[in-house]
Amino acid sequence: MKQTTPSAGEFAGRRIVVTGGSRGLGGEVVRRLLANGARVAACARTSESLDSLRRSLGVGDELFTQPLDVTDPELLERFVESAAAVFDGLDGVVACAGGARGGSITEATAEDWALTWALNAGHFARLTASATPLLRASGGGSIVVVSSISGWKPGPQAQYGASKAAQLHMVSSLARELGPYGIRVNAVSPGSMLIPGKRWDRMRQQAPDEYQRFTAEFPGRELVTPEEVADVIAFLLSEQARGVTGVNLPVDRGQNAPTPQGY
Known part of the structure; x- marks a missing residue:
């Protein structure tokens, strides 16, 4: 089978920022990049989660971490600048942090909408704006945002x-x-990911019948994994994808509706 993910060492010398990089998909992306020789700057909400990541990886100066809220533009920009100063430049960016707040249209407040927007679109915009001059100074680079199939397959919220x-x-x-x-x-637009301890894993353990019904949304009856999504992110950051830009690449195992509630 033809190899589609970077070989060991392919990112040697590359300097990459990952937001939301302490656990779940973000943590897997950080692991993958470090294993392939990159120097990585990761941020997350708490220093505890970042310390746990560092201990689990057993790495040193090749990993730079900083706790922050990505919805704070000043803190986010300062983090990117600090990472570039520590690594003497920047070659890539992964906007992995994101989330949502609030319920249905009649339940969600204006603050819920504003925070959800800031976590996703706002954070991506400020990250790109602050990274662009640094990437230009390095001769170019790659920016990857983790979006979602919910961006075009309607479902709540x-x-x-x-x-x-x-x-x-x-x-x-x-x-x-x-x-x-x-x-x-x-x-990269993941489908519903099976992450240990998270929503779908809890459903699998606590409501197996409901989980089995949900798997009908997947042709192969299996949810996508963080490792599979990280493979694609690594590909888009690599030189193998040097001809790829402006693309939305779903990684969802052919998922239909993005939630058990359907469309």
Whole structure:
């Protein structure tokens, strides 16, 4: 079978920022990049989660970490600048942090909408804006945002899907805007990921019948894993994807509806 993921050492010398990088998909991305020789700067909400990541990896100066809230533009920009100062430059960015708050359209408050937007579209915009001059100084680079199939497959809640759809539009626009500087911009859109201890894993253990009904949304009856999504993110960051920009690449095992509630 033809190899589609970077070989060991392919990212040697590369300097990459990952937001939301302490656990789940973000933690897997950090592991994958470090294993392939990159120097990685990761941020997350708490220092405890970042300390746990460092202990689990057993790494040293090749990992730079900083706790922060990505919805704070000043802190986010300062983190990117600090990472570039520590690593003497920047070659890639992964916007992995995200989330949602609030319920249905009649339940969600204006604050819920604003926070969800800030977590997804706003964070991606500020991360890209702060990283762009640094990537240009390095001769170009790759930006990857973790969006979602909810960005075009409708399901609850609307504020989450709308913010993810905004990310996908931004990718198309930014790929054209930043292309002349040698900067590629792409999106990876995971389906429902089976992450230990998270929503779908809890459903599998606590409500197995409901979980089995949900798997009918997947042709192969299996949810996608963080490792599978991280493989694709690594590909888009690598030189193997040097001809790829402005793309939204779903990694969802062919998932239909994005939630058990359907469309």
